[in-house]
Amino acid sequence: MLSVKSELLTALAAELERLAPGAASLARFESPKLAAHGDWACTAAMPLAKQLKTNPRPLAQQLVAALQAQPAFGRWVQELEIAGPGFINLRLQPAAQQQVLREVLQAGAHYGCQPSNGQRVLVEFVSANPTGPLHVGHARQAALGDAICNLLHSQGWQVHREFYYNDAGVQIETLARSVHLRALGHKPGDPEWPESAYNGDYIADIAAGFLARQTVRADDRSYSASGDPADLDGLREFAVAWLRHEQDLDLQALAVRFDQYYLESSLYTSGRVAQTVQRLVESGHTYEQDGALWLRSTAFGDDKDRVMRKSATVAPDGSPLEGGYTYFVPDVAYHISKWERGYTKVVNIQGSDHHGTIARVRAGLQAAGVGIPSGYPDYVLHTMVRVLRGGQEVKISKRAGSYVTLRDLIEWTSRDAVRFFLLSRKPDTEYTFDVDLAVQQNNDNPVYYVQYAHARICSVLAAWGGAREQLQTVDLSPLQGPQAQALLRLLARYPEVLSNAAADFAPHDVSFYLRELAAAYHSYYDAERILVDDPLLKHARLALVAATAQVLHNGLALLGVSAPVKM
Secondary structure (H helix, E strand, C coil), X not given: CHHHHHHHXXXXXXXXXXXXXXXXXXXXXXXXXXXXXXXXXECCHHHHHHHHCCCHHHHHHHHHHHXXXXXXXXXXXXXXXXXXXXXXXXXXXXXXXXXXXXHHHHHHHHCCCCCCCCCEEEXXXXXXXXXXXXXXXXHHHHHHHHHHHHHHHHCCCEEEEEEEECCCCHHHHHHHHHHHHHHCCCCCCCCXXXXXXXXXXXXXXXXXXXXXXXXXXXXXXXXXXCXXXXXXXXXXXXXXXXXXXXXXXXXXXXXXXXXXXXEHHHHHXXXXXXXXXXXXXXXXXXXXXXXXXXXXXXXXXXXXXXEEECCCCECCCCCECCCCECCHHHHHHHHHHHHHCCCCEEEEEEEHXXXXXXXXXXXXXXXXXXXXXXXXXXXXXECCEEEEECCEECCCCCCCCCCCEHHHHHHHCXXXXXXXXXXXXXXXXXXXXXXXXXXXXXXXXXXXXXXHHHHHHHHHHHHHCCCHHHHHHCCCCCCCCHHHHHHHHHHHXXXXXXXXXXXXXXXXXXXXXXXXXXXXXXXXXXXXXXXXXXXXXXXXXXXXHHHHHHHXXXXXXXXXXXXXXXX
């Protein structure tokens, strides 16, 4: 179908160019919302009529007459009709619709993918400070970021996955104090235990490991404990390494990986924060007021100016002391680092509580005057996740102390269920994860419904016993029924679904599509027997279902979900 579409677009562009120089750029096809309106629609007559100052419908009639004389349209198009003010609806020949099966079976796992575009993109996601286990909000962000990376890669991008975190600052000091108290034998509820301390069982585990002089290794660091409770610096380093190791286990359980871990503290030690502040001051977009340094961010679309430094007190290494730089200053420095590393496209996956940082970070990047465009970086914000189990909301994990962890969710259900469920809604919509639904093996469970369609096809192919490769050249003309036609149309849509989902950072569109494709297959299976006696009919139907299985497999893989052959 891609080759058919390319032929027809080339012919359409040529006719549009004959009508008006430069009009070839209007050559595109859209998918009608209703199948009854045809396979594709062309809207070029309306903008072209405005340009030529004429009526679009007669122009559409002129264009249709010219297209009907084109060999490509004569070969692949069954009917051209004009609708409304000048829409041109195309209904394809059965042979054109069936062409998609050959493309799917030949391309295999690469169907829907684009060749390299030579461009690099950095996707930052999860980015949780190592102060506790990853929670279900991090799970949503991990699934979302990983799927977006997969989508961008499928469309030709060279993708760099980055995890940004702070190993210093107030939260890390609170972590160190909490572990120190545990190492001294204190616990939550004791008079010595401060209200701000972390209370989960993991704090006791860290303290026990430190006293036992354990060595912990994470993807980006390792540390051996001294065992001395008075060694506060060592205790802090051990706690960070221990929790980074725990985060790695969480991410491995969800099959998420990163190319780089970037430390916020390195922005200070490398001088990047100081350099960024200097750039902003020299740009003339800062001012002093009430002893604080402000950025005039309203000049770049922010709703109010932002404090950069609460006081001028800065340590010799450039790091802020109490009352030093506010959070958005290292954020600006970090994004300048991304730009200077050559990432002209950057996507940040963050919780919706970061909404207020978007305008100020972009304003800071504009004020810095380093050539960064105004819409840099892109943001995808997601809401938190509620968890239901046994009809009741679950809010507390014994291990974490105050929230459900990522690994809790996986242990209660499965990696596949967690990924598919968390990618089944737009990121900015509220989502309730129903644990009981996620373990059901019926059609109410969306991941089971899609996986079962794939497994059902695999069982048919196994019963047939032939090689899928031989289906690439079979006669497809027997595929005439309405259920078969519905499957063909959906298979042809898959490349467009991927392209749009990647452009919109919308992996939920892929999960919607997979559910629709699974439903179409189940309807087809109920309507037509596949392993019939007639070899011509049997092989055509086998080609159809084999292509359907391939696309189900491809789409599930992009979401990080398995495609079982048996269930």
